[in-house]
Amino acid sequence: MKMTRQHFQAQADLCADILIRLNASANISLTLGQIDDVIEMYCDMCERTNPQFDRQRFRDWVLGKLELN
Secondary structure, eight states, X not given: OOOOHHHHHHHHXXXXXXXXXXXXXXXXXXXXXXXXXXXXXXXXXXXXXXXXXXXXXXXXXXXXXXXXX
16 A cells, blocks of 8 residues: 555654653653654655655654654
């Protein structure tokens, strides 16, 4: 099944939500490097389903939700 834009947006929201919860539950601040690592893992998975996947758009979406953009 090819993932649609809505699927990728849902994945980006999920990625951001996970990062927000990790930050809150661990009582530590994740570094930008750690956040980027998680985003890149999501991007790798998404790119396997659609070679036209836009990594930068995904990253911008997640960072925007984290208010780091």
